[in-house]
Amino acid sequence: MHDGVAVIALxxxxxxxxxxxxxxxxxxxEPHLLGCSxxxxxxxxxxxxxxxxxxLVRGGKVRFPASTPLYEALARAGLVTRVYxxxxxxxxxxAVDAGDLYTALRLRVDLAGVERVDFVRELDGVRARxxxxxxxxxxxxxxxxxxxxxxxxxxxxxxxxxxxxxxxxGDRELASYxxxxxAFVT
Amino acid sequence: xxxxEEEPEEIGLAxxxxxxxxxxxxxxxxxxxxxxxxxxxxxxxxxxxAAADLAQDVLVVVLRALREGRVEAPERVLAYVMGVCRxxxxxxxxxxxRRQSLLEYYGPSLASEFVSSAVTLDADRLEQCLQHLCARDxxxxxxxxxxxxxxxxVAAELEMSTGSxxxxxxxxxxxxxxxxxxxx
Numbered sequence: 019m020h021d022g023v024a025v026i027a028l029x030x031x032x033x034x035x036x037x038x039x040x041x042x043x044x045x046x047x048e049p050h051l052l053g054c055s056x057x058x059x060x061x062x063x064x065x066x067x068x069x070x071x072x073x074l075v076r077g078g079k080v081r082f083p084a085s086t087p088l089y090e091a092l093a094r095a096g097l098v099t100r101v102y103x104x105x106x107x108x109x110x111x112x113a114v115d116a117g118d119l120y121t122a123l124r125l126r127v128d129l130a131g132v133e134r135v136d137f138v139r140e141l142d143g144v145r146a147r148x149x150x151x152x153x154x155x156x157x158x159x160x161x162x163x164x165x166x167x168x169x170x171x172x173x174x175x176x177x178x179x180x181x182x183x184x185x186x187x188g189d190r191e192l193a194s195y196x197x198x199x200x201a202f203v204t
Numbered sequence: 205x206x207x208x209e210e211e212p213e214e215i216g217l218a219x220x221x222x223x224x225x226x227x228x229x230x231x232x233x234x235x236x237x238x239x240x241x242x243x244x245x246x247x248x249x250x251x252x253x254a255a256a257d258l259a260q261d262v263l264v265v266v267l268r269a270l271r272e273g274r275v276e277a278p279e280r281v282l283a284y285v286m287g288v289c290r291x292x293x294x295x296x297x298x299x300x301x302r303r304q305s306l307l308e309y310y311g312p313s314l315a316s317e318f319v320s321s322a323v324t325l326d327a328d329r330l331e332q333c334l335q336h337l338c339a340r341d342x343x344x345x346x347x348x349x350x351x352x353x354x355x356x357x358v359a360a361e362l363e364m365s366t367g368s369x370x371x372x373x374x375x376x377x378x379x380x381x382x383x384x385x386x387x388x
Contacts, residue, residue, distance in 0.1 A: 025371050028378060029374065029378070030380065031318075032374050032377050032378065032381075033258045033374075035247070035377070036373065036374075037376075038355075038370070047291075048244060048247075048286065049282065049283070049286050051240055051243055051244055052237070052240050052241065052244065052282050052285050052286055052289070053212060053214070053240075053282050054240070055236065055239060055240060057241055058240040058242075058243035058244070059239060059243070059323055060321045060381070061243050061246075061247060061321050062239070062242065062243040062246055062322075063325070063381065063384070063385070064381060065243075065246050065250070066246075066252065066323060066325055067325070067330070067349075067377060067380055068348075068349040069252065069349075070325045070327060070330045071330070071334065071345055071346065071349040071350065072243060072349050072350050073327065074327065074330060074331055074334065075346055075349075075350040076350075077328075079331045080331070080334055080342065080346060081335070082339060082342045082346055083339050083343055084294075084343065084346075085343070085347070085359055085361045085362060087351075088343070088346065088351055088361070089345055091350075097287065120297075130349075147340060148339045149338065149340070150338070150339065150340045151339070152343060152361070152362050152363075153363070189301065
């Protein structure tokens with residue numbers, strides 16, 4: 019207990035960590051931090067998530083769909099070492115090398131009138147779905163950044179990929195693609 | 205007899221230091237305050253190493269003031285620490301670090317105990333916890349921290365409202381916190 023406050027609510031600490039609190043409210047909470055080890059530790063952890071996430075991205079340890087500006091930022095930083103751009107219906111051969119950190123899948127698709135797009139990948143009969151991808155409507159592109167370390171563990175063979183338009187009245191297939199993956203051999 | 209709130213530990217320690225330069229009380233006060241001041245420093249300086257330096261500087265100033273009887277009311281020691289924190293952050297921002305070290309007071313073994321007490325994140329666990337987030341929340345965090353985009357910039361890039369980005373970022377950080385610590 020400090021200044022009549024047992025602990026600062028996690029939501030407030032997140033606001034504080036993100037710099038989203040008005041300065042007078044932040045100043046009101048700060049003295050509590052000096053009297054409360056639990057809140058100080060929680061705040062420190064929340065702020066350090068930022069450094070941790072940055073380090074994981076730089077280390078090739080996060081898989082995520084990307085907007086075009088984010089993909090370009092990763093490419094400028096030298097983190098994307100292979101790019102596969104596919105048109106609807108196209109099959110492209112792909113591989114991964116020991117030095118790769120991320121590969122980018124850039125899928126061409128007509129996004130006119132699409133509210134939400136999901137990505138589906140089928141490998142050996144197993145479906146994996148990534149929901150609500152960022153869309154580059156201007157260029158007609160959807161981008162997925164794949165971890166090369168995970169790709170290196172996968173067997174060779176074709177992967178069926180699909181983009182689905184998701185709406186209140188159901189899913190509609192927008193396009194399908196095939197990646198023919200060559201297994202990584204040490 | 206009414207309820208009496210227990211006196212915070214810091215105040216008793218401050219009294220012992222002011223009264224008798226009690227070395228054990230000084231060490232205990234440092235153990236308590238170092239992580240808290242470091243969190244304050246991290247909040248303002250956004251750099252873990254600078255925050256640890258700030259905590260050293262602040263505690264040396266506070267200990268000297270207590271020893272020399274310049275803290276008028278030991279029961280107000282936390283308010284005094286707060287004032288020193290604010291002034292020291294301003295000094296750091298101006299590039300005027302005092303470069304005071306707890307080593308001067310305690311020697312390497314005890315000082316390193318404070319300095320090495322930083323919160324550390326388990327990178328493997330963080331990686332797993334990130335993968336448990338929905339893809340949209342994950343990309344919002346990557347944009348915020350790796351690409352250093354502001355809330356409105358993230359919103360524009362992902363065709364979302366600024367409010368929705370704020371809600372998603374909060375939800376993601378809350379989930380990460382719960383996943384990393386195992387507690388809500």
